[in-house]
Amino acid sequence: MVKIRLFCAAGMSTSVLVNKMRKVAEAKGIEVEIDAHPEGQMTKLLDGVDVALLGPQVGYTLSKAKKICGEKNIPIEIIPMMDYGMVNGEKVLDLALKLAGK
Amino acid sequence: MSTNFKDTIINSVMKAVNTKGVLALKEGILYTLPLTMVGSIFLLLAQLPIKALNDWFTSIFGPAWTEPLFQVYNATFAIIALVSVITIAYAYAKNSGHDGLMAGILSLVVFLITTSSSVTDAASGVTIGGVIPRAWTGGQGMVTAIIIGLIVGALYSKLLDKNLSIKMPDGVPEGVTKQFAALIPAAIIFTGAMLVYIFFNVALKTTFIEWIYMVIQYPLQNLTDSLPAIMLICAIAPFLWVFGVHGTSIVTGVMDGIFLANTMANQAIIDSGLALTLENGAKIVTKQFFDNFIIMTGTGITIGLVVAMIIAGKSAQSKALGKIAIFPAIFNINEPVTFGFPIVMNPLTFVPFVLIGPIAALITYTAIAIGFMPPFGGVMVPWTTPPIISGFIVAGWQGALVQIILLATSVLIYFPFFKKQDAIHLKNENEASGELI
Numbered sequence: 001m002v003k004i005r006l007f008c009a010a011g012m013s014t015s016v017l018v019n020k021m022r023k024v025a026e027a028k029g030i031e032v033e034i035d036a037h038p039e040g041q042m043t044k045l046l047d048g049v050d051v052a053l054l055g056p057q058v059g060y061t062l063s064k065a066k067k068i069c070g071e072k073n074i075p076i077e078i079i080p081m082m083d084y085g086m087v088n089g090e091k092v093l094d095l096a097l098k099l100a101g102k
Numbered sequence: 103m104s105t106n107f108k109d110t111i112i113n114s115v116m117k118a119v120n121t122k123g124v125l126a127l128k129e130g131i132l133y134t135l136p137l138t139m140v141g142s143i144f145l146l147l148a149q150l151p152i153k154a155l156n157d158w159f160t161s162i163f164g165p166a167w168t169e170p171l172f173q174v175y176n177a178t179f180a181i182i183a184l185v186s187v188i189t190i191a192y193a194y195a196k197n198s199g200h201d202g203l204m205a206g207i208l209s210l211v212v213f214l215i216t217t218s219s220s221v222t223d224a225a226s227g228v229t230i231g232g233v234i235p236r237a238w239t240g241g242q243g244m245v246t247a248i249i250i251g252l253i254v255g256a257l258y259s260k261l262l263d264k265n266l267s268i269k270m271p272d273g274v275p276e277g278v279t280k281q282f283a284a285l286i287p288a289a290i291i292f293t294g295a296m297l298v299y300i301f302f303n304v305a306l307k308t309t310f311i312e313w314i315y316m317v318i319q320y321p322l323q324n325l326t327d328s329l330p331a332i333m334l335i336c337a338i339a340p341f342l343w344v345f346g347v348h349g350t351s352i353v354t355g356v357m358d359g360i361f362l363a364n365t366m367a368n369q370a371i372i373d374s375g376l377a378l379t380l381e382n383g384a385k386i387v388t389k390q391f392f393d394n395f396i397i398m399t400g401t402g403i404t405i406g407l408v409v410a411m412i413i414a415g416k417s418a419q420s421k422a423l424g425k426i427a428i429f430p431a432i433f434n435i436n437e438p439v440t441f442g443f444p445i446v447m448n449p450l451t452f453v454p455f456v457l458i459g460p461i462a463a464l465i466t467y468t469a470i471a472i473g474f475m476p477p478f479g480g481v482m483v484p485w486t487t488p489p490i491i492s493g494f495i496v497a498g499w500q501g502a503l504v505q506i507i508l509l510a511t512s513v514l515i516y517f518p519f520f521k522k523q524d525a526i527h528l529k530n531e532n533e534a535s536g537e538l539i
Contacts, residue, residue, distance in 0.1 A: 009348045013437035016430060040129050056441055057348040081346065085442025086419075087426050 001031045003048055004096045006079075007039040007065070008055030017079075020089025021096075030097070042068055051100040052076040053092065056084050075099040122197055123252050128355030129197075130190030130251060131362075134182050135484075138362065138389075141178030142482045144171045146495070149372070149479075179366060179480060180236050183243030186359070187213040187251045194255025200262050204284045208291050209254035213247065215295040216302070216310035238311050241366025244359045245319035246311040254291060261287040319363060326360045327387045329467050336392075336459035340402040344455065346446040350401045354392065361389040369480030384477035386470045391478065393485040394492040394501075395466040398508060400436020402455040403462055405489075406512035407439055410520040417527035420520075433486045443523065450523055454515045461515070462508050475500040 004021070008014040014036035025032040037045050039058045042065060046052065052074050054065055059078040069076040077099055083091045148171035150156055159167050191209030196202030217238050220231040238246075262283065270279045302310045325331050335353060342349025354361075364385035368378055376382045399405035408431050411424030427438040445451045469475040475497050483492045489509065493501030 008437075009351045013430065013435045016426075016438075040125075040132075055437070056346055056446070057343075057437060060347055081441045081444060081446060085438050085440065085444055086423060087438060087442075 001033060002097065002100055003050045004032060004034045004093075004100070005042075005045060005049050005052045006034065006036040006055065007042055007052060007058065008036060009038065009058055013057075014055050017084065017087050017089060017092060020087050021093045022089075024089045024093050030093075032093075039065070046072050046074060049074050051096050053096060053099075054078045056081045075101075122194060122256070124352070124355060125197060126190050126194035126252060126255055127248060127359070128351065129193035131186060131355070131358050133189035133192075134185050134362075137178040137182055137185060138482055139484050141175055142480065144174040145179070145369070145479075146481045147171050148175065149481075175480075176236070179369065180240040182240055182362065182366070183247035184210070184213065184234075184239040186244065187247040190248060190251025191255035191258070194252060195259050198255075198259035198263075200259050201280055201284070204280070205255050205258040208258060208284070208288055209251050211288075212254050212291060212295040213243075213250050213311075215292065216246075216250070216299050217243070218309045218312070238315075241363040241370070242315055242319070243311055244363040244366075245322065246314045248359050249314065257291055257294075258284075258287050261290060319360075322360055323364055323367065323385065326357070327364060327385045329464070332387045332391070332467065333460035333463045336396050336463040337456055339397070340456045340459050343401050343440055344446060344448075344452055346441075350397055357392070358389065361387070361392055364388045365390065365478060365480060365482065368477055372479050378477050378479055380471070380473075380477065386467055386477060388478045390482055390496045391463075391466060394483065394487070394489075394496055395505065395508065396459055396462050397434065397485065398462075398489045398492075398505060399431045399434055399512070400439065401459075402436070402440075402445065403458050403508060403512040404436045404439040404443075404445070404455075404516070405431050405509055406514070406516035407443055407451075407520055408436075409513055410517055411443075411524075414517075414520070415524055417524050417531055419527040419531065420524045432488050434489070435486070448523075450526075451516075451519055454519050458512060458515055461511065465508060465511065466504060469500070469504045475504055 006014045006018060018034050018036045021034050022032070025034070035045075039054065039061055042052070046069065049072075052065070052069055054062060054076065056078055062076070062078060065076050077095065079092055079095070082088075083095075148168040188206035188210050192202040192206035195205030214234065218235055219233065220229050221233055221235045221237070222229045270282055298310050302308055302313055306313060308316075326335070335357060339349040339353040342352060365388040368384050368388060371382050371384055372378050378384050380386070397403075399408070404427075408424055408427045411420040412428060415421045415424055423438060423442045427436065427442070430436065430438055440446055443451065445455050466475075470477055478496050481496055483495050487495070489505045490502045493503075493505035495501075497504070
């Protein structure tokens with residue numbers, strides 16, 4: 001089971017992407033748990049998380065996010081703009097799995 | 103645009119935006135959302151614009167049937183400054199790695215120390231002591247709440263950073279340690295607040311909160327309410343978005359306090375029994391102005407692009423994105439458009455995207471200024487409420503009509519730019535498939 005967390009401004013725009021990623025994972029038979037949350041709540045939501053991704057619109061918080069995630073050894077990266085915009089669930093899922101090393 | 107140039111701009115913008123103060127303000131005010139949004143529902147029920155329905159309720163429940171509804175309204179809207187002063191200090195201290203709740207509590211105390219503890223009845227001139235005057239705990243106290251919240255949050259964090267607290271030996275339970283840790287900062291902060299109270303009381307014959315209102319908040323509210331200022335504000339949000347930064351969350355983070363204060367000033371006019379008109383001092387630029395008109399279908403009112411992609415899209419990219427973007431757009435979310443079209447870092451869409459905000463501001467402002475659309479009262483809807491519906495709830499059929507005009511404007515403004523971008527996509531796609539063959 002891979003636990004993936006996506007963080008954006010309000011946790012709303014990313015939820016569409018989350019649904020796509022879940023579908024792709026299901027089709028591929030990969031067990032995942034994916035959720036989207038506001039970036040401001042990151043500290044509280046990292047228990048047992050394997051990998052965190054940032055929406056590009058909050059990409060500027062990466063240094064802060066890296067500090068928070070670094071303490072818990074969670075890899076974090078910004079979702080590429082085009083994949084985010086086109087809601088490319090497959091590519092983003094691949095990115096997450098690659099970062100998580102699975 | 104080169105990556106270096108982009109990084110320099112983003113970095114300098116973000117340095118300003120990511121300061122602890124702005125973050126705390128943004129986060130802190132977010133906590134008042136349930137108060138204003140759910141409080142709105144009770145207010146809406148209490149002042150339904152349908153006379154027959156009102157009369158019917160009065161005939162069943164008696165003339166006081168709205169009293170419980172106003173009780174809820176007064177316990178939400180009317181204490182928004184009181185809540186903000188806690189949540190802003192909370193957010194600041196928490197982000198600095200300290201006990202947020204304790205900072206919030208100290209901040210609340212400072213707010214009360216520097217506020218008058220009596221009210222004078224205007225009609226009889228009788229003064230009653232031992233109260234927390236509600237006149238200052240709502241919209242009129244907003245700027246003071248922000249100032250106190252930030253100062254106390256910062257001061258509390260600084261004092262703890264400097265280890266100005268009573269240290270407990272190991273083995274003392276954490277809860278006890280935490281309580282004691284706050285004692286010295288609390289003593290310093292309360293003393294400072296008392297000196298502020300004395301200064302304003304003796305030297306200026308007023309209170310801190312009233313002085314801030316007169317000298318800072320009232321002028322700021324009026325400034326925000328002017329056409330040039332709001333047009334500028336409405337250009338800043340999309341401008342930041344062009345650089346891939348969530349400009350709207352930054353602009354509302356800073357401006358929501360003033361927007362809300364204006365909304366509440368309007369509701370106060372209704373509460374006082376007057377008609378909500380510009381002659382009676384109604385504000386044009388309120389929270390609804392920005393949330394439900396300027397950023398409708400997403401920052402930059404990008405619905406025009408989405409509609410064009412669906413109807414006139416020739417490239418595979420446009421056709422696919424149109425389908426993806428339309429449903430989020432209905433709920434005023436446009437990240438698929440900003441990142442997928444794209445608008446971010448795209449010189450082609452820069453002009454229409456940044457200009458449509460001020461244009462929408464001009465249209466909405468004029469609609470109210472000429473008396474076509476009524477000014478907004480206290481009723482608010484979340485920014486995710488679909489257009490036309492949101493306009494109807496906050497400003498009646500006129501609000502819905504103004505929104506329809508804005509939607510049409512968006513289609514007209516974006517269309518030529520869409521054609522160009524679509525042609526670029528198409529060319530790229532043809533070239534790519536040509537290479538494959």
